[in-house]
Amino acid sequence: MSVLSDDILASPDIDIMSIQFVVRSDESIRLVQSLGSVLHGVIMECIDPSYAQELHSYSIRPYSQFIFFDHRTKQYIWRISAVTKDAVQNLVKVMYQVSDKLFLKQKQGYLHIIRREIVEATTYKALMDRFFSSDIEYTGVQFTFTSPTSFKVDGQYTIYPEAFRLYRYWLKRWNTFSSGEKMESDDLSQAIEQSLIVHHYSLHLQRFSLEQVWIPGFKGAFTIQFKGRLIVRQVLSLLSYYGQFTGVGIKTALGMGGIANKLEGSD
Template identity: 50%
Template sequence: MTDTIEIMSVELVIVADLSIKIVQSIGSVLHGVLMELVGTDYAGQLHEAGLRPYNQYVYFDKDRKQYIWRLSAVTADAVNRIVRPMLEMPEKIFLKQKRSHLYIKDRTILEETSYEDLIHKFWSSDSLYTQAKLQCMSTTSFKVDKQYTIFPEAFRIYRYLLRQWNQFSTFGMLDTDSILGDLEAGVFIRDYNLRMGIYGLEGVKIRGFRGQVVMQFKRNVEMQRVLALLSYYSQFTGLGIKTALGMGGIKCEVIE
């Protein structure tokens, strides 16, 4: 493990007063809680930069029968200024918009890593990666020609992830111009089990998709590694629009 943790993912088990219904769009309210936590200066910096080096979303875990609030960050700065303070939050949180309380019941660190370690993870083994299963945990959408997309497209997903990686990586950029065509030619959607998702945000209903998408990688070992890396990375960045406000939450399983 390197000294610097640049990528970190945590989850909190949450419950709320009876007056609050926990639904996925509470993510936008919780974003407000986070921005209060980090303070106006840093919140302002993030807003001005237009960068979102973190993503967060809420979902219901059917196996555990619990509501989970998951947060990830992809820079050392965001890890230290957003994720770590979140782990130290008081157990009882007042939600101004809802005039009620949320309670944190449990806190778990899911992963701590760095860009160098992620590169090693996918390049140092002899594994061949053939597929990635992307589970869209909260409504996911891209904005194309002023319309919200209701179906995933492989090229759009990997173009987005490549851009995120090159924006935040401290160890090895992936050359966009030369790689993009190969990347898009090297993957296709093998299978999916999706349904329409609606995300309510400040009175606007954003349409998108939820559920599982299986990505198939074609037989080019180098491209398979890049695709596996970016697929895995999607868990920390989220996918598509408004990932800071609770949309585009992803869980990923890379298949060898």
């Protein structure tokens, strides 16, 4: 473990943290994205039982996790993120220090951690400072929906990433969990919706298996351009970046809604 990792793990001030493990499994276990629901069970077993019980009472979970195959390195990656101090301290930091060998009860075999990494550790204030500084101006974002993603609207699954729905999701989570400034202007939601242009997408349907039920979803690339006032574009940039930690859509604690982005513009 590096000195940097030691410093981060010891710091009580981190609001937002993402870690990832390079993993492999016993030959008897197939590594697929629906294994996320099993891995959620592993997390609940590893953390303090009282905190696990507390998390189950939340209507909006302050953490997300998913597994995916990295085509560049040809390895499976398990990523875990949290967006509150409590969840960072009691879940992500605990998971970062778990054994290299985790028993999966439902699969009767082991998951092996080959390498572990702190992807990012930051605070709400640091993100605000970064994205609202005068020398930064992004014009859009390229999203990659890394694990199956879906929304549920009026009791029905919505299997297309409507742009306004993405940012409404992230804005709600920011205002729920932020330890600093909230973004609750009455006009902000409308301004956000009017400032989004879908520039490109390459999506495909992808189902997610959860307790013998198939949930319809989508994966793939999705590019959005920002327009309008600078302040609104800064909000959009901030929320786009924040989305990598929260995930998006339904079942983000169980392996769905994993997302990565690449902001476009200048900084």
